[in-house]
Amino acid sequence: MGAEKLEVLFQERIDANEKIEPRDYMPEEYRQHLIRQMSQHAHSEVIGMQPEGNWITRAPSLRAKKILLAKVQDEAGHGLYIYSATETLGVTRDELISRLHQGKAKYASIFNYPALTWADMGAIGWLVDGAAITNQVSLQKTSYGPYSRSMVKICKEESFHQRQGYEIIAAMAKGTSEQKEMAQDALNRFWWPSLMMFGPHDSDSPRTGNAMKWKIKRESNDVLRQRFIDKTVSQAELIGLTIPDPDLKWNEERGSYDFGEIDWDEFWSVVKGGGPCNLKRLNHHKKAHNDGAWVRKAAAAYAKKHLNK
């Protein structure tokens, strides 16, 4: 069968909402798009362990410590599912990690912002995981089978994460004046970067066209961002915190909130490496990977010796 005919059949399957599985025909651009998006997603989970990992030793109660540690462990698990799902596209985890280290693969820019206070553990769970869930719920319907199934599994855990974060920030918002100040400050710092997590406006998002056609992406950046804002505003009000956007206003006609313009210069500068923690995050990952090289070699050498016996 000719390539053109295969592509027509492929698109017909996509249009009929069939899932594409690893051994099925897929156009090379579809495969490359998925590798790029899924590896970026997996790297985000793993790099995302750092800002919260940074607070495990300082968690203020045994309960908080256990929950945070379990949460960061979940992120590692999510990274693992998605790396494995990405490997079904014919690329190895080692290659993906090497692309990350070479700066050829990205991860979510939000993790390039520092986690400065305990309230940030609240804001990250509530806002960052909240934004991630909004995106991932939509991705449960993505056309690539292994990616879709990993999203279903991940969404179950993410909703627990969001509740965990909200619980932290809610407790602080009704705590001492210092705690309340920390909670508001965390919201102030994480609000706009969380909105940036959905990516550029649809009009400025060059890859959205194909991704929508192939149903890798099911809803656009702007639609998802609006959904996140609409559900989050009342959560902030409920605990007495103020969203740091003077232009935020309920629009009766649209049934949605209007909101202020995102600072896209900041977005692009952080994407391109200018965030406060870009270098630190990547160096931490490289160091852990390099420090672990002798352990991986030892495990491989041991397995080889004992396989041959």
Next chain:
Amino acid sequence: MCSKGPFLEEDIAQTNLGLDLLGQAEALLTYAAKLEDKGRTADDLVYKRPERDFYNFMLTEQPNTDFAFAVVRQYIMALYLDKVYETLSKVDDETLSGIASKALKEIDYHKSHLGMWVTRLGDGTQESHERVQTAFNELWMFVGELYEEDELDLKMQHSGYAISGDEMKSYLFSEISSSLAKATLSIPESVYMTTGSKKGIHTEYLGYLLTEMQYLQRAYPDANW
């Protein structure tokens, strides 16, 4: 170790071990606070005691110098805890025997997981062999505390809540010897065994661990989290 593991699967596994230990500590401290009956909570015991009131073994406060140190430290502790929980799982006190029975299942897994790493590292590459041997050599001086006895230990032995120091020593040495032999490693040369944690004496590492751990509770004593 979390976010610092040699690969993701092991990062997750090491975090599991940490979560188990945290859960065991919480259960024991909650019960200790209840028995003490002075209105303190498990968190008070963790976050508000000064350094000299901590009686943890010095072995447990030694740093993660590299993966081998983390493995060896936790492996030796898993052997010790296995015996402790086995004994406590049979005592009359139902709370304690309940905590110990649950913990015993977890610690069995720690023993096997960490024991496998001792074997793999010892019998892996030249580098891993040297690193894990170094970890055993440098941590060996802290093993003596695990079978040291003070008056409280003797009282506990008397009521069946602990095994004797001699029994613990011979169990630890026999387990460690066979595991080292399997890993092609040598038993460290006999060294002076350090002592003091039962009197609240520590290495300098504990102070930093506590400073970090207790920071929020100390900086904001009136706050609830």
